[in-house]
Amino acid sequence: MKIAIILGTRPEIIKMSPIIRQCEKQGINYYILHTGQHYSYEMDKIFFEQLKLPHAKYNLDVGAGKHGKQTGKMLVAIEEILIQDRPDIVLVQGDANTVLAGALAASKLQIKIGHVEAGLRSFDCTMPEETNRIITDHISDYLFTPTETSRKYLLNEGIPEEKIFVTGNTVVDAAYQNLEISKNGANILKELGLKEKEYFAATAHRAENVDGKELLGRILYGFSQIYQEFGLPTIFPAHPRTVKMIKKFGVEVPKRTRLIEPLGYLEFLQLESGARMILTDSGGVEEESCILKVPCVALRDNTERPDFLKQWS
Numbered sequence: 001m002k003i004a005i006i007l008g009t010r011p012e013i014i015k016m017s018p019i020i021r022q023c024e025k026q027g028i029n030y031y032i033l034h035t036g037q038h039y040s041y042e043m044d045k046i047f048f049e050q051l052k053l054p055h056a057k058y059n060l061d062v063g064a065g066k067h068g069k070q071t072g073k074m075l076v077a078i079e080e081i082l083i084q085d086r087p088d089i090v091l092v093q094g095d096a097n098t099v100l101a102g103a104l105a106a107s108k109l110q111i112k113i114g115h116v117e118a119g120l121r122s123f124d125c126t127m128p129e130e131t132n133r134i135i136t137d138h139i140s141d142y143l144f145t146p147t148e149t150s151r152k153y154l155l156n157e158g159i160p161e162e163k164i165f166v167t168g169n170t171v172v173d174a175a176y177q178n179l180e181i182s183k184n185g186a187n188i189l190k191e192l193g194l195k196e197k198e199y200f201a202a203t204a205h206r207a208e209n210v211d212g213k214e215l216l217g218r219i220l221y222g223f224s225q226i227y228q229e230f231g232l233p234t235i236f237p238a239h240p241r242t243v244k245m246i247k248k249f250g251v252e253v254p255k256r257t258r259l260i261e262p263l264g265y266l267e268f269l270q271l272e273s274g275a276r277m278i279l280t281d282s283g284g285v286e287e288e289s290c291i292l293k294v295p296c297v298a299l300r301d302n303t304e305r306p307d308f309l310k311q312w313s
Contacts, residue, residue, distance in 0.1 A: 002029045003089050004033055007035070008038065009096050012093050012096065014178070015093050015170045015171050015284070016116070019091065031058070031087075032058075033102075037063075051178060074102075094116070095132045095133040097132065118137050134157075137159065141163060142165065143164045146166075171288065178266060182266035196274040200233070200235070201271050204216075213251065223236070235260065269292075272285070
């Protein structure tokens with residue numbers, strides 16, 4: 001049995017880390033294929049090193065781009081690797097373009113597909129991730145759902161019950177394992193001069209939130225209202241896309257909102273864990289808030305993680 005683990009974004013590295021560790025522990029024959037969807041593999045090496053993971057065997061360095069072009073480039077390159085180094089099963093995780101390209105390439109070559117975090121639905125097809133999820137689920141052979149709700153969604157779409165396995169979410173393992181690893185590294189709260197529960201943590205990167213001046217301005221205005229109400233700062237590790245748009249629109253960053261460079265995953269886990277509350281448009285951060293038991297506000301009109309809403313409703 002040989003497994004190909006295909007990933008290309010930092011959230012995928014994080015959520016696949018417990019599976020990679022199990023492959024290592026059990027001596028399973030596997031390899032990692034990194035598409036470089038968000039960053040080059042060179043930029044992601046620090047993630048592998050921090051999380052104590054073996055490095056990827058194959059690096060595509062596809063980079064950012066329009067959805068169709070990016071997915072097409074990955075599909076062509078992944079297919080070539082799967083032909084040369086044919087696995088028995090391909091594992092993909094989540095809903096990024098890497099997931100769709102990896103699943104399609106495997107399907108065309110009649111290689112079994114396992115979809116980790118299957119069955120998530122926002123029921124909003126304007127989100128490109130929703131298309132990726134649905135297609136990947138319907139061509140996968142093994143669907144590993146995080147919750148019973150996800151299982152019901154798949155059954156309602158006609159996917160055979162014998163293909164579905166409710167496994168829980170690897171983000172739980174990742175958060176606990178990696179928070180423990182982070183204790184041996186830098187103390188980000190001390191570096192930033194923060195005390196636990198005396199600050200809010202925020203992230204925003206989705207196009208619908210940061211690509212328009214009005215909505216981006218309203219989000220930042222909301223941060224100013226937090227300070228007026230609670231007298232606590234908002235720590236905002238800003239995605240490069242968000243910083244670019246703040247400068248482009250000339251939107252004012254409010255007083256006591258600390259715009260800082262993006263943090264490494266281990267440092268960000270510490271920041272989340274110590275926060276009074278988290279504000280985010282990231283699905284992964286929504287999940288982590290539940291695990292860490294830190295209240296969270298989703299800066300979105302909808303979410304593909306309904307169990308998050310149940311946690312904080």
